[in-house]
Amino acid sequence: MTTTDRVSTEIAALPDGGVAVVLGTRPEIVKLAGIIRHLGPKARIVHTGQHYDEAMSDVFFTELGLPLPDVRFAVGGATRAGQIAAALEALDLLFADATPAAVVVQGDTNATVAGALAGNARSIPVVHVEAGLRSFDRTMPEEHNRIVTDHVSDLLCAATDDNVGNLAREGISGSSVIRTGNTVVEAVLSQLPHPARRERLLAERGLVADRYVLATIHRPENTDDPAALATILAELNRIPCRVVLPLHPRTLRAVEQHGLAHLLDGLAVTGPLGPSEFLGLAAHAALLVSDSGGLQEECTVLKRPLIVVRRSTERPEAMRDFAVLVSPGPLISKTAGKWLDDLPGLHAQLARAESPFGDGRASERIVAEIARRFAC
Structure with a gap:
């Protein structure tokens, strides 16, 4: 089955409106759980399948009490370029037929950059959770993913002042950047x-x-x-x-x-x-x-x-x-x-010592900002 075939059979699962939450790995599921809960029925979960092993994926939805993905692709096992290309193609087709009010991505995975590029290509507002992280190590594939994602996003949710500063040095500042704290804090507190x-x-x-x-x-x-x-x-x-x-x-x-x-x-x-x-x-x-x-x-x-x-x-x-x-x-x-x-x-x-990553209300702040800016 081609990517196009996989998507066409699942379009009905992603109705117009709502917020597409694009993820593909275990850490994304964990860190986006609070945002998905706060979005409630507005959340449309799209899983690229980057982590396709059940122990690295489905068990996390079940244990976190989250609904299973509305749409699931199968890009896992391919090269980095192959994963990004397959996910981008599938997401582009999906968004063409079922347009969300916004696209939420998190972090720096292949699913992250694919989701951001797909939303940007269709002029759908892109929200980057955990924006502004930089290792300044260009040998890391994740560094390229996070930089590209930041530069095509419309709302950049930076966890710390350091992250806000990194974005400013690259010319990204103003109302598109908000300091939210990191969703990891509430994730740990709720799952411990x-x-x-x-x-x-x-x-x-x-x-x-x-x-x-x-x-x-x-x-x-x-x-x-x-x-x-x-x-x-x-x-x-x-x-x-x-x-x-x-x-x-x-x-x-x-x-x-x-x-x-x-x-x-x-x-x-x-x-x-x-x-x-x-x-x-x-x-x-x-x-x-x-x-x-x-x-x-x-x-x-x-x-x-x-x-x-x-x-x-x-x-x-x-x-x-x-x-x-x-x-x-x-x-x-x-x-x-x-x-x-x-x-x-x-x-x-x-x-x-205090955690530098916030007070455990990052998900709440992010969803409130999405609703205010994008009327969803």
Whole structure:
């Protein structure tokens, strides 16, 4: 079935009006959940299928209490260019026959830039949630996605003053930019299990609070490079603490392809976790190790220290109190060991630090602004 055929069979699911919320990955579902709830029946969810594994997609809609997508494409598994092209074509056809009042995209994924370009091409107002992030690292595909999206958007919802400043330096300012805070704050607060449930989660996995490390690795810069992936897994094994490692499908494929399965033997490996269970485990971890962008924000709400295993970051705000940036190498285990030596003091320090990402009302502000500007 061609892209055109897939779309034509689903046009009836996206009536005129409403707000098209275009997403394609797990983090987008999580961060747009509050906006979808506030939009209520006006939300038209369009899933590009960038994350097509059920454990990385449908389970999140179910667990977050969200309606399943009105429209779903199947761009996953293609190259970056292939994903963007297929999603752009499908969205263009969709918007031609069923025109929303606005298009909402979030972050910097292939679905994000495709949604923004499709809306712009049809003169539909584009709303970019989490606008203005910059790593200043042009080797990151996400950096290009977020820059293009910002420059074709009509309403740019920037989370922090740093983000507003980044946009201003590129000539984007005035009434099109609003500072909203980040939707991650309300996402964490709404999805974090209550204390009794968190206690059961730990017991079910044989974990003791503050006596384990939670790690995630999935970015191409770490999984596509066999030496980098081997180094990271070896470093996780050197941390003097139990390490829980939920394996992203990309990471699992890379481990198998590069013959690194033996480096998983000393780790507590699990499949991908739902958002609530992941946050429940993260809230009681001694520390976190990850290359995730979202976790750099979530750790500031959970008050847990994070080792970011990347070359660069677009979230410098988290680095001020809650996280450190390291490349694959000995600094991973050395930093973890140092933190573990003074864990009570470190946790007490972070408990007093404020999250730089807002007060938990970002979704409410964004939807109110969409309604005011675009009469929807």
